[in-house]
Amino acid sequence: MGTATAKKTDPVLAALVDIVGEGNATDALHIRYAYSYDLSFVEPKLPDYVVMASTVEQIQEILKLANREKIPVVPYTAGTNIGGLTIPERGGILLDLKRMNKIIEIDTQDLVAIIEPGVSHAQLAAELAKHNLRFGWPVGPPSASVSSCAISHGIGGMNARYGLQSQEITSMEVVLPTGELVRVGSCAIQPKAWHSTLPLPKLDGLFKGWLGTTGIVTKLAVNVHPAPPILKIFTVSCDTVEDMVSYMFNLSNYEICDDLTAVSWWLSQVPIPYPYRPKPDDAPEWNSYATTYSWTDKEREAREEIWQKVVEEEQARGSSVKVTHYPEEALRGRTQLPSQVVGSTKNYCKMAGAGISWPGTFTPAKKWAPVYTRWKKILIEHNLSPAVRMSMYRGVHYGMLRAMIPFNKQSKEETENARRAIIECLKIDLDEGGIPYKPPVDFAREINARAHPGYLMLLKRVKAMLDPNDIMNPGKLGI
Amino acid sequence: MEWKIPSLEELEHYVWRCTACGTCRVAYDFGPPPFYAPICPAGEEFGFEGNMSSKGKIAFARGILDGTLSFEDPAFLEAIYKCTVCGGCQTQCQLDHKPFIPEIIEGMRRKAVEQGYGPLPPHKNLVQSLKSYDNPYQGPRRMRTDWMRPFKKAGRPIKDINKEPAETLFYVGCTGAFNKQAQGVPVATASIFQKLGIDFGCLGQNEVCCGSTAMRVGDAEAFKRVATQNLETFRKLKEEKGVKRIVTSCAGCYRAIKKDYALASDYEEIMDGLEVIHTADFLHRLWKEGKLTFKGELDMKVTYHDPCHTGRHLNKFRVDTEGEELWPGAYLDVSEEECLYDQPRELLKAIPGVELVEMARIRGNSYCCGGGGGVMTGFGDWAAKNAGLRIAEGMSTGAQHMVSICPFCHYNLNAGAKLIGSEMKLYDLTELLDQVL
Ligand SMILES: Cc1cc2nc3c(=O)[nH]c(=O)nc-3n(C[C@H](O)[C@H](O)[C@H](O)COP(=O)(O)OP(=O)(O)OC[C@H]3O[C@@H](n4cnc5c(N)ncnc54)[C@H](O)[C@@H]3O)c2cc1C
Ligand code: SF4
Ligand code: SF4
Numbered sequence: 001m002g003t004a005t006a007k008k009t010d011p012v013l014a015a016l017v018d019i020v021g022e023g024n025a026t027d028a029l030h031i032r033y034a035y036s037y038d039l040s041f042v043e044p045k046l047p048d049y050v051v052m053a054s055t056v057e058q059i060q061e062i063l064k065l066a067n068r069e070k071i072p073v074v075p076y077t078a079g080t081n082i083g084g085l086t087i088p089e090r091g092g093i094l095l096d097l098k099r100m101n102k103i104i105e106i107d108t109q110d111l112v113a114i115i116e117p118g119v120s121h122a123q124l125a126a127e128l129a130k131h132n133l134r135f136g137w138p139v140g141p142p143s144a145s146v147s148s149c150a151i152s153h154g155i156g157g158m159n160a161r162y163g164l165q166s167q168e169i170t171s172m173e174v175v176l177p178t179g180e181l182v183r184v185g186s187c188a189i190q191p192k193a194w195h196s197t198l199p200l201p202k203l204d205g206l207f208k209g210w211l212g213t214t215g216i217v218t219k220l221a222v223n224v225h226p227a228p229p230i231l232k233i234f235t236v237s238c239d240t241v242e243d244m245v246s247y248m249f250n251l252s253n254y255e256i257c258d259d260l261t262a263v264s265w266w267l268s269q270v271p272i273p274y275p276y277r278p279k280p281d282d283a284p285e286w287n288s289y290a291t292t293y294s295w296t297d298k299e300r301e302a303r304e305e306i307w308q309k310v311v312e313e314e315q316a317r318g319s320s321v322k323v324t325h326y327p328e329e330a331l332r333g334r335t336q337l338p339s340q341v342v343g344s345t346k347n348y349c350k351m352a353g354a355g356i357s358w359p360g361t362f363t364p365a366k367k368w369a370p371v372y373t374r375w376k377k378i379l380i381e382h383n384l385s386p387a388v389r390m391s392m393y394r395g396v397h398y399g400m401l402r403a404m405i406p407f408n409k410q411s412k413e414e415t416e417n418a419r420r421a422i423i424e425c426l427k428i429d430l431d432e433g434g435i436p437y438k439p440p441v442d443f444a445r446e447i448n449a450r451a452h453p454g455y456l457m458l459l460k461r462v463k464a465m466l467d468p469n470d471i472m473n474p475g476k477l478g479i
Numbered sequence: 480m481e482w483k484i485p486s487l488e489e490l491e492h493y494v495w496r497c498t499a500c501g502t503c504r505v506a507y508d509f510g511p512p513p514f515y516a517p518i519c520p521a522g523e524e525f526g527f528e529g530n531m532s533s534k535g536k537i538a539f540a541r542g543i544l545d546g547t548l549s550f551e552d553p554a555f556l557e558a559i560y561k562c563t564v565c566g567g568c569q570t571q572c573q574l575d576h577k578p579f580i581p582e583i584i585e586g587m588r589r590k591a592v593e594q595g596y597g598p599l600p601p602h603k604n605l606v607q608s609l610k611s612y613d614n615p616y617q618g619p620r621r622m623r624t625d626w627m628r629p630f631k632k633a634g635r636p637i638k639d640i641n642k643e644p645a646e647t648l649f650y651v652g653c654t655g656a657f658n659k660q661a662q663g664v665p666v667a668t669a670s671i672f673q674k675l676g677i678d679f680g681c682l683g684q685n686e687v688c689c690g691s692t693a694m695r696v697g698d699a700e701a702f703k704r705v706a707t708q709n710l711e712t713f714r715k716l717k718e719e720k721g722v723k724r725i726v727t728s729c730a731g732c733y734r735a736i737k738k739d740y741a742l743a744s745d746y747e748e749i750m751d752g753l754e755v756i757h758t759a760d761f762l763h764r765l766w767k768e769g770k771l772t773f774k775g776e777l778d779m780k781v782t783y784h785d786p787c788h789t790g791r792h793l794n795k796f797r798v799d800t801e802g803e804e805l806w807p808g809a810y811l812d813v814s815e816e817e818c819l820y821d822q823p824r825e826l827l828k829a830i831p832g833v834e835l836v837e838m839a840r841i842r843g844n845s846y847c848c849g850g851g852g853g854v855m856t857g858f859g860d861w862a863a864k865n866a867g868l869r870i871a872e873g874m875s876t877g878a879q880h881m882v883s884i885c886p887f888c889h890y891n892l893n894a895g896a897k898l899i900g901s902e903m904k905l906y907d908l909t910e911l912l913d914q915v916l
Contacts, residue, residue: 034529034538122507126515143504344502346573410495
């Protein structure tokens with residue numbers, strides 16, 4: 001039984017069925033169709049085949065076949081990247097990895113979780129909780145993949161304390177586009193040791209931030225952390241973006257938070273208003289939440305003391321910063337992670353319908369205010385809410401600057417309107433030194449247009465070395 | 480009688496509310512502690528995104544509406560029936576189309592039927608049987624009363640409500656009447672009612688299928704024919720036989736009469752003064768009122784399976800139809816008030832000697848037995864395989880047996896137990912209650 005067609009007329013399909021078995025490979029239009037689009041503004045495109053693999057050996061065989069036949073392969077876990085990254089640019093095989101969903105081990109002493117690519121945030125969260133351990137969950141769908149988020153430099157709820165998801169990766173097993181199995185990190189030297197990428201050369205970089213264009217990660221280990229029992233969230237509001245950035249600069253110096261985030265009024269609404277609606281005059285333009293976890297009351301009090309000092313300092317220099325109540329549902333959605341409410345895009349899309357995209361960037365904090373001000377103008381001109389988030393990363397003064405832009409995807413015009421506004425915003429940010437994450441091809445082109453020629457040369461060389469026939473998610477790097 | 484059954488085109492606006500976020504692919508709750516579990520039987524079995532949860536079904540609907548996908552392709556036709564319409568995915572979704580997810584799935588099926596492609600051949604037999612015999616099991620009408628024989632023999636015949644008045648109509652349903660393995664359900668129900676001295680009667684050979692199966696597989700015309708006939712019968716019974724209450728032990732019939740029949744223009748008027756109640760709820764009420772007391776004891780450790788049709792299918796969604804609170808068509812919230820989650824559990828726990836242990840997936844996140852939405856008829860092997868998964872989950876609790884309140888689940892879960900070689904047996908709640916009253 002199954003959707004797979006065993007039509008032996010197509011030799012590629014027949015070979016795929018031989019590898020993964022009947023029912024796990026298909027060229028049926030309706031199955032391909034469901035992989036042809038995502039939430040973003042990226043134009044739908046069909047893969048030629050969809051294949052579900054459940055072992056490393058199967059993936060090796062698939063890649064050997066694809067490499068021999070020069071057929072594109074697009075790795076897929078849940079397709080929620082908001083950048084069209086699993087929409088095939090050139091058809092080929094859509095390789096769905098959701099069935100490789102084993103949590104191989106949670107090493108409570110080394111504090112690492114070794115997982116397969118199909119393990120979801122929800123699944124790992126439930127398992128870690130049994131050991132009183134935690135991870136920095138993104139504000140995304142609970143059913144999306146932990147490993148895909150990590151290799152895509154994802155951002156989670158502990159980025160101010162432990163860094164990005166990709167900084168938590170300690171070891172990897174990868175199938176190269178040519179079908180060979182490789183390992184990077186400590187597991188490359190001792191198969192049972194998954195604790196760190198250092199002090200070896202950081203070969204994990206060959207597979208992080210490459211948007212599935214250099215290989216298929218088949219096992220991945222991430223650091224996990226003990227879960228302190230006392231949660232305290234410090235919430236403030238500011239009337240201006242400048243005041244909010246100043247507060248964040250100040251507070252981040254003390255490194256007391258797991259997450260230090262500010263969101264514009266439009267993003268704190270559930271859902272984001274669509275089309276644009278002016279903010280009420282008496283509502284502050286920015287709200288911030290700073291999540292802290294402590295082991296003891298004294299530790300919490302010490303964090304609170306620092307936070308109060310920061311607020312007082314800011315107020316003393318004339319800032320509009322106020323200790324406030326963050327809108328309840330929005331706060332829950334952003335701190336009770338993984339969150340079904342936010343993951344299901346209720347906060348973002350409920351009013352607009354079906355579409356969401358972002359200019360999502362890593363931007364120096366000193367540029368947040370000027371970029372936001374220009375974004376706001378552009379977005380309002382396009383009748384879109386300036387639903388912007390700023391998050392400070394670990395121990396540095398840069399971080400996420402992102403506008404969540406929902407739109408009505410049923411309408412081609414409204415989708416194009418959002419796309420144009422987003423690209424315009426993106427250019428401004430790039431020119432100020434920001435770098436977009438999980439970039440759709442439209443963004444990649446803008447990045448490359450500004451890139452140092454040596455960077456592009458190196459990128460192409462590495463890509464050609466790993467993937468001589470350019471079969472892995474081709475076209476996504478915009479090179 | 481006019482029926483307001485929406486077409487897929489009428490639901491297009493809702494199809495375009497889905498963001499393909501995939502949150503519906505797994506059951507999840509923040510807790511603490513966090514809860515995670517697979518929820519989509521179709522996704523578990525077939526795996527591709529199109530087969531998986533409402534995300535996949537809505538992809539199919541989009542494909543039909545934009546002209547890419549056609550039922551001419553037999554694989555696609557089959558794909559829209561590879562779904563138990565259990566609503567497990569619906570529970571996870573938070574957007575405006577949430578209340579309409581089963582409607583969208585069935586809307587596709589209705590379109591397939593209208594265009595002359597659907598339902599699948601085994602379903603066609605079922606619908607044909609409905610036309611010929613007024614039941615989906617190709618059972619001659621006279622066999623409808625087979626289960627009543629022991630009562631007659633024992634000198635306690637079941638009242639024929641066509642002839643004699645009674646306050647309560649026991650609407651048996653086709654599965655209980657015709658499916659040998661599920662016949663224990665009406666037998667136990669009637670036996671309990673007799674023990675409790677309830678004035679009830681049955682339609683006997685004149686009972687007509689509720690139409691649920693036809694509706695689930697997209698044959699709205701076949702559904703309307705029997706549903707209209709039933710509503711007219713209910714009106715007559717109310718007016719001429721003094722019926723005040725329709726009780727059924729079948730989750731499918733209950734859901735149909737309560738929800739699907741409400742799409743009829745005359746529903747309110749006909750049902751005015753007529754209560755529709757599931758046996759579990761009815762008995763729970765009597766127990767609360769002190770009218771049901773236990774005489775015996777059952778030494779049994781059991782777990783409870785929530786049927787989809789008495790659970791999340793009875794969710795009451797609040798939709799801002801006129802746009803007074805949010806915007807026209809906005810989903811506001813959901814009430815589980817009418818879902819029969821607590822009643823069967825409270826009754827089970829009240830039975831002396833019975834210990835109830837819960838599975839991980841319960842209530843709104845119950846894992847479907849795998850038999851609904853025409854799957855048992857269309858894909859019998861898969862239905863039993865899925866039921867085996869549920870039985871295995873039940874066994875993991877340490878329970879000896881599983882209890883439920885649906886003859887469909889009863890049949891399918893027992894088939895699942897057999898398939899995986901489990902000693903676990905599925906009992907209907909009435910079968911246990913009957914032993915201790
Ligand atoms: C509402 C919403 C909010 C979000 N919030 C956040 C957030 O706060 N932080 C954040 O980081 N993300 C966020 N995201 C984005 C996304 O949900 C996460 O990054 C997610 O974990 C990606 O997982 P996925 O399974 O959907 O990956 P996919 O979209 O399937 O894949 C992502 C990329 O990885 C590649 N890939 C997949 N598997 C492999 C593999 N095994 N080997 C190599 N390459 C592979 C794919 O080709 C693709 O390029 C959000 C998304 C939504 C819809
Ligand atoms: S049905 Fe709801 S939860 Fe599922 S993908 Fe669509 S929007 Fe997300
Ligand atoms: S209704 Fe049930 S079987 Fe159908 S897609 Fe939803 S969860 Fe899966």
